[in-house]
Amino acid sequence: MRTASSESSSSQRPLGPAQLAASGAFARALAVAARLGLADLTATQARTSIELAAQTGTDPQTLALLLRTLAMAGVFDIDGEGRFGLSEAYQPLRGDHPQSQRHVCILVAETYDDAFAGLLETVRSGRSGFRPALGTSLYDYLAAHPDAEAIFDEAMAELARPVARAIAARPGFAGAAMAIDIGGGSGAFLRGLLDAHPHLRGICLDRPSVCARAAQRAGGDARLEFRAADVFSEIPAGGDLYLVKNVLYDWSFDSGLKLLAAARAAMAQTAAAEPGRAAPRLLVVEPLFERDSDAPRALFQKVICEDGTRGLDEAQLRRLIEAARLRVLGVERLETGHSVFECAP
């Protein structure tokens, strides 16, 4: 099925109005399949809907409809005996796939889709739709809904792992002993860097509920500390490498400035405390708004994130960084689509 985010230059025929209107139902069906683990159950062996219903404790008739609906979208192939097998294109729906997007699918099709009930409000006012739809801001909502928050954190981890591999391959780690990830979620990004550089230790700063869950899962890792902190005011000194990944794109210019100013203060304090030590660096790793095809992501940002958040291009992100009195030493594009701004105070 072609989605609303596909390129308009695609040779496929666009969806008709009623088909496009039904795409939310397909998204919800995908999230249910992800929650039930249907991708894992059908990845290596095609199964009947009866078998799958027994394995997932679901209603056989309804599950058959769900599977057929998703087969229409290309998620499952149906063989001559009516058995469902996960299609090649949807392998990342598996939980054990190296590029798994299982939790990303659940997050986007559930919490983000719930927030899109506020889209009309966003289009009318330009303000976030999250509060009109769900009564509060994204992170306060997640703090109050632990199941949604756990899905969010796992989704961020799925998205972060390939970026960690790309960042870990860059030079500049040999002289660094301590990396501090600002808004580092459940620590997957930092974990990737620590795995690649065994001399490195890390502190992952995030909200209290995120840190508590991540620390419990990590089970006492001497090299990776989870520290509850408000990243707008509580960034500690002592890092050789500060990291801000997929964080600024959540916030307005003013909030981003506040966060970067707190990072700069921590870096300046580090340098002042130990004059002989190499000056700390900050890596800002963010997706940019560069092409028309980035419009769906920028629309997501407007609906989901803080009022005033918008997709930034390279010049705009550079302006934000420089407004926080940080120098941009270089900008690099990663294969993941992120841009890396290497910065110093």
Ligand SMILES: C[S@@+](CC[C@H](N)C(=O)[O-])C[C@H]1O[C@@H](n2cnc3c(N)ncnc32)[C@H](O)[C@@H]1O
């Ligand atoms: C979009 S996620 C990105 C997570 C991680 N950097 C990554 O790329 O996977 C933004 C993170 O910022 C955290 N966050 C939001 N507000 C925060 C605050 N005031 N203090 C600390 N962390 C915050 C969220 O909990 C979330 O983990």
